[in-house]
């Protein structure tokens with residue numbers, strides 16, 4: 493049973509085995525968490541992302557998939573890059589967001605990671621409403637069958653933190 497904890501802060505400061513990156517399919521960096529991880533982790537991460545594009549993901553990493561690289565200078569061993577779905581008013585893309593959490597844990601298990609830090613995937617630039625994003629994150633991770641012992645949700649602002657607190661309480665009351 494994985495233990496869930498909430499952290500208010502910057503995910504690049506988390507000393508865990510694996511940090512999950514809210515990437516885009518290019519794997520070549522971006523803003524938000526992606527930008528912070530590449531800035532903090534240094535060029536090694538991008539070098540390995542480029543190699544993954546050349547060797548395995550020629551058309552880019554598909555939404556809902558996950559792949560690992562070194563964490564470079566971050567206080568972690570690996571970065572697990574996953575591509576969240578862009579929020580849509582007309583289409584329910586929840587399955588893709590669920591897949592991001594599941595696939596990231598599957599990759600973490602393959603690596604032998606025991607502690608994993610997640611950001612609130614898709615709830616920034618990709619526009620996913622934070623309450624629903626938190627519900628999906630907590631629900632998917634708490635139901636996951638994984639050898640990961642601790643998952644930390646690292647929330648960058650008070651609103652996100654409060655949303656995850658509510659989702660965690662709801663999950664525990666169930």
Ligand code: APR
Pocket residue numbers: 501502503504514515516521522523524525526527528576611612613614615616617618619620646647648649652
């Ligand atoms: N640590 C933790 N959380 C962070 C950090 C950080 N350093 N920076 C941003 N966040 C939070 C945001 O506030 C949001 O709640 O992470 C969540 C995800 O936001 P984004 O990073 O914008 O990711 P996402 O919404 O999934 O959009 C992905 O943004 O950065 C680009 O290249 C990325 O194109 C991709 C898109």
